[in-house]
Amino acid sequence: MSSRALSKFKLATGMLCAAAAFAAAAPAGAQETLKIGVIASLSGGGTAWGQGLQRGVQIAADHVNEEGGLKIGGKTYKLEVIAFDDQYNAAQAKTAADRLVNREQVKVIFGPVGSPGALGSLPVTQPAKVLQFVDGYAPSILKNEWKGAYVFRVNNSNLEFSEPIVEWLRKANPQAKKVGMIAPNDATGQVAVPLLADAYKKNGFEVHTEYYERGTKEFTPLLLRMMAQKIDVFELNSNAPGEAGLLIKQARQVGYKGVIIQSGGAGIDELIQIAGPLAKGVLKYDVIDESLPRVKPFITLYHQKYTGLVNGLAPMYYNAASIVFEAMRRADSIDTTRVRDQLERMDDYDSPILGKVAWTGEKEYGVKHQLLHTFLIKEVQDGKGVVKASITPQPQQ
Amino acid sequence: MFNSAVLTQVAVDGIGLSAIYILIALGFTLLFGIMRVVNFAHGAFAMLGGYALFYLYGDWGLPYLVAAPLAALVVAAAALVLERFVYRFFYQKMFQSMIGLLGLDMAIMYLAVIAWNAEERSVPPGTEALVEVGDLVFPAQKLIIAAIAAVALLAFYLFTHYTRYGRAMRAAAQDVEIAQAQGVNSSAIYQLAFFIAVFMAALAGGFYAQTYALSPFVGEPQLMIAFVVVILGGMGSIPGVALGGLLLGLANSFLGTFYGSAASTFVTFGAVILLLIFRPWGLLGAKEA
Numbered sequence: 001m002s003s004r005a006l007s008k009f010k011l012a013t014g015m016l017c018a019a020a021a022f023a024a025a026a027p028a029g030a031q032e033t034l035k036i037g038v039i040a041s042l043s044g045g046g047t048a049w050g051q052g053l054q055r056g057v058q059i060a061a062d063h064v065n066e067e068g069g070l071k072i073g074g075k076t077y078k079l080e081v082i083a084f085d086d087q088y089n090a091a092q093a094k095t096a097a098d099r100l101v102n103r104e105q106v107k108v109i110f111g112p113v114g115s116p117g118a119l120g121s122l123p124v125t126q127p128a129k130v131l132q133f134v135d136g137y138a139p140s141i142l143k144n145e146w147k148g149a150y151v152f153r154v155n156n157s158n159l160e161f162s163e164p165i166v167e168w169l170r171k172a173n174p175q176a177k178k179v180g181m182i183a184p185n186d187a188t189g190q191v192a193v194p195l196l197a198d199a200y201k202k203n204g205f206e207v208h209t210e211y212y213e214r215g216t217k218e219f220t221p222l223l224l225r226m227m228a229q230k231i232d233v234f235e236l237n238s239n240a241p242g243e244a245g246l247l248i249k250q251a252r253q254v255g256y257k258g259v260i261i262q263s264g265g266a267g268i269d270e271l272i273q274i275a276g277p278l279a280k281g282v283l284k285y286d287v288i289d290e291s292l293p294r295v296k297p298f299i300t301l302y303h304q305k306y307t308g309l310v311n312g313l314a315p316m317y318y319n320a321a322s323i324v325f326e327a328m329r330r331a332d333s334i335d336t337t338r339v340r341d342q343l344e345r346m347d348d349y350d351s352p353i354l355g356k357v358a359w360t361g362e363k364e365y366g367v368k369h370q371l372l373h374t375f376l377i378k379e380v381q382d383g384k385g386v387v388k389a390s391i392t393p394q395p396q397q
Numbered sequence: 398m399f400n401s402a403v404l405t406q407v408a409v410d411g412i413g414l415s416a417i418y419i420l421i422a423l424g425f426t427l428l429f430g431i432m433r434v435v436n437f438a439h440g441a442f443a444m445l446g447g448y449a450l451f452y453l454y455g456d457w458g459l460p461y462l463v464a465a466p467l468a469a470l471v472v473a474a475a476a477l478v479l480e481r482f483v484y485r486f487f488y489q490k491m492f493q494s495m496i497g498l499l500g501l502d503m504a505i506m507y508l509a510v511i512a513w514n515a516e517e518r519s520v521p522p523g524t525e526a527l528v529e530v531g532d533l534v535f536p537a538q539k540l541i542i543a544a545i546a547a548v549a550l551l552a553f554y555l556f557t558h559y560t561r562y563g564r565a566m567r568a569a570a571q572d573v574e575i576a577q578a579q580g581v582n583s584s585a586i587y588q589l590a591f592f593i594a595v596f597m598a599a600l601a602g603g604f605y606a607q608t609y610a611l612s613p614f615v616g617e618p619q620l621m622i623a624f625v626v627v628i629l630g631g632m633g634s635i636p637g638v639a640l641g642g643l644l645l646g647l648a649n650s651f652l653g654t655f656y657g658s659a660a661s662t663f664v665t666f667g668a669v670i671l672l673l674i675f676r677p678w679g680l681l682g683a684k685e686a
Contacts, residue, residue: 043507047515047614185659212658217609217618220410221653221661224403242517242610249519253527254406255534274519274610308514 031069034077034334036061036321037100037109037130039086039093039121046088048241048270049113052311053135054083057110059301059314060321070325073332079325086112088214090120090187097124107131107336108324110317115141115187118151126150131336133320135313137238137264138191142365150340152359152369154320155287158192158238158264159364160393161375162199165263165285168377168389170203173233173259178206180231182222182247183238185211192238196263205233216243219250227256236262241311245274252278259283266312268378268385273309279380286376288315288353289387295353319353320371344368360395402532407654408647413539415646416546417608420601421619422626422638423553424594430633431570431590432488437498439598439623440616441505445472446599447606447615448513451520461523465545465603472599473592480591488587489573502616509613517612520603542604549597554635566590570633628669631682640680 038057040050061079069076082104084096093112100106101124108131112118115138125132126146134141135155142148169176179200183189189211197207208229210222226234234251236244244262248271251260261283262271268284275282288295298318302310326349328334331342346357354373361370374392378385421443428436449468453459459467483501487494522538557563568576569586577583598619605619626645630637645665652661678684 047510048517048612051515210657213662215618216658217615218414218649218653221407221650222658224406224410224654225657228403242612245517245519246609253534253536254410255527255529255532270516274517276519276521277525306514309516311516 031076031078033080034070035104035106036079036081037104037106038081038083039096039100039109039111039117040083040113041088041117042083042085043087046114046240048311049313050085050088050111052267052313053111053113053317054081055302055306055311056314056317056319057081057321059298059305060318060325062305063301063322064325070328072328072334077334082106086117086121088112088114088117090116093117093120094124097121101125101128101130107334108339109133110321110324112136113313115191119187122146122151129336131324131340133317133324135316136188137195138187139365142361142367142369148361148365148367148369150336152320152343152371153361154323154371155266155316156373156375156393157370158195160360160370160372161285161391162196162263163202164391164393165261165377166196166199166203166205168391169233169259169261169283170205176205176232176259178208178229178231179233179235180208180210180226180229181235181237182210182212182219182226184214184240184243186214188238192264196235196237200235214240214243217246219247220254223247223251223254223256227254231258233259233261236260236264238264241265241267241270242274245271245279248275248282249278266316267310268312268380269309270311272380272383272385277383279383282380283388284378284380284385286312286378286385287373288312289376289390294355298353315353319351322352323349323357358395363395403654405533406535407650409533409535409539410654411647411650412543412643413535413608413646414650415643416539416543417601417604418622418626418646419550419638419642420542420546420597420604422623422630422642423549423635424597424601425623426627426630426633426635426638427553427590427594427597429627431566432484432587433491434484434487434494435491435498436594437495437620438502438505439594440618440620441502441509442472442476442595442598442616443602443605443619444509444611444613444616445475445505446602447520447611448509449599450603450606451518451611455520465523465600468603469596469599472602473596476595477588477592480588484591485587502620506613506616513613515613517610520606520611522607538607542608545600545604549600550635550639553593553597557635562586562589625665625669628679629672631679634679634681634683637679637681 038054040053041047042050058081061081064070064079069078084099086093086096100109110133113135115136118134118136118141129150132151133154137157183193193209200207248260263285266287268286272279298315327339327342331338349357351357358372359368360372362368376387377389379388425439428434446469449471453468454464487497523541524537526537528535528537557567565581565586568581569583573583626641630641649661652664
């Protein structure tokens with residue numbers, strides 16, 4: 001080594017040592033970091049959902065950090081969101097849960113979305129007493145061998161909304177007799193369709209069902225098959241926005257003129273974006289009324305940070321994360337049992353998007369961990385979703 | 398259900414599907430036929446073609462007949478950079494190209510997620526009109542795509558069989574060293590073939606986005622379609638692409654309508670497996686010595 005190179009090396013070493021010493025001398029009262037886990041589909045066809053989830057939680061965490069952090073038990077925590085991809089499948093969700101619980105040592109996980117991932121991750125999170133906040137329709141997400149102890153569902157499932165929607169549809173279309181459904185052939189479709197079909201049958205409809213593999217883009221053969229049954233109502237059930245949009249577009253393109261409704265999934269904008277003018281008149285379950293004053297600040301925050309459409313899961317998970325952070329504050333602890341107990345008593349909390357928190361599910365799932373909230377039925381008019389009805393489902397007695 | 402109206406609707410739908418399948422597979426078979434490159438990034442170029450059309454036609458409002466070829470041209474021209482710095486290292490290296498280009502495919506796909514988000518969007522069709530003949534209803538856009546696919550197929554065939562550059566391409570495909578000895582500039586020929594292949598992929602991607610939807614992930618199903626069509630028809634065979642695309646489109650339409658989605662997928666991939674076992678060079682491909 002030449003003398004010039006040697007002196008450069010000494011200088012660099014000296015600077016490193018100084019930096020290390022400075023870091024070690026940082027004030028002892030600095031914030032601690034609280035890691036918040038996210039399991040979401042961040043690749044593949046479910047990415048829009050996963051991004052919605054991740055962004056909703058991130059905005060809520062940023063909001064807390066900007067206000068100085070989460071003050072619990074005399075400490076102030078800076079929230080750090082750590083997200084892992086589950087690729088919308090059970091095996092990857094389990095791997096993601098393993099990493100978050102065992103390597104990152106998180107106490108709280110938001111996600112995944114969809115029954116396959118939720119069911120895949122529970123065997124890791126529940127024995128470890130890690131709080132998990134999921135969105136999937138399978139009843140066994142809450143009604144399981146761990147008695148749903150540390151898992152909450154933060155969105156209505158179709159057990160909560162199917163019957164009220166079908167009752168509303170029956171009143172609006174008394175002449176309709178036959179309903180056709182085209183559903184994904186996975187845990188989500190297989191759970192959603194029987195519950196929805198039961199609701200339709202109770203209201204005097206005949207039900208015709210077809211299944212397809214996720215990723216399918218060409219639905220015309222299935223639509224022709226369904227139309228041959230002379231259906232009056234086309235129910236889009238648990239289809240992702242992309243698939244629902246294509247089903248609407250292709251149904252209208254092969255001449256289907258009857259009622260189209262989607263009982264499930266949040267967010268109507270993506271569906272309109274894909275089906276375009278052919279989405280006119282489509283009815284859709286939704287959870288967010290963007291025109292409400294309580295929702296607007298979130299939409300503004302979202303657009304300050306991200307581009308593109310606001311996926312319906314973003315406000316839902318922003319809402320869920322806000323409830324959880326408030327529960328931690330009130331429990332004055334990050335102990336998951338104490339936070340869970342606090343969450344169950346949060347009926348007085350006015351959550352930012354959905355208003356007063358209401359937990360239900362004791363009768364259906366054996367545990368009161370199902371968030372019950374008012375939902376909307378929107379109709380596509382002039383390229384926008386217009387609120388047609390607002391329904392508050394009643395907890396089962 | 399097997400009445401004439403449904404059968405006609407199914408046949409029309411099958412031909413519409415076939416047209417898109419053929420366009421997607423043409424470029425894929427060309428790259429393999431000439432350069433022995435299994436282009437796993439084919440779907441990514443198709444996806445980029447969709448975004449180019451989205452901006453040129455859907456956003457900027459250029460006339461459709463200008464926007465569609467221009468979108469494909471833009472993607473093909475930009476892709477020449479990749480030809481120089483990536484593809485050139487994989488020519489005549491079939492197995493290495495599979496892995497290398499799979500990586501390229503993923504890189505392009507997730508750069509697209511960063512650039513355009515993961516949401517699905519729609520590219521407006523060239524025409525919103527529906528063709529109604531008795532009980533038969535289908536979008537006029539399908540007719541446009543079928544016509545363009547037929548023209549592209551014919552032009553492609555004529556180019557490779559009756560032009561100097563086309564014949565040079567085929568010569569390079571048969572034996573690159575002998576072709577070079579006869580004065581064929583293989584680098585230029587490879588570049589031309591690459592440009593045409595990406596142009597076709599991007600054109601197909603635009604039509605695919607108009608027919609279905611557009612997102613960074615639309616390349617994956619298109620890659621799968623290209624694979625199945627080319628295996629059916631025979632790697633490197635242009636008439637094989639036409640036959641493979643037609644068979645696959647009609648089979649998907651008929652089987653999907655009468656026996657459901659699962660039966661259609663099962664029979665399609667079952668046929669591909671049987672073909673790979675008993676006739677691996679495909680229906681119209683050349684058996685390698």
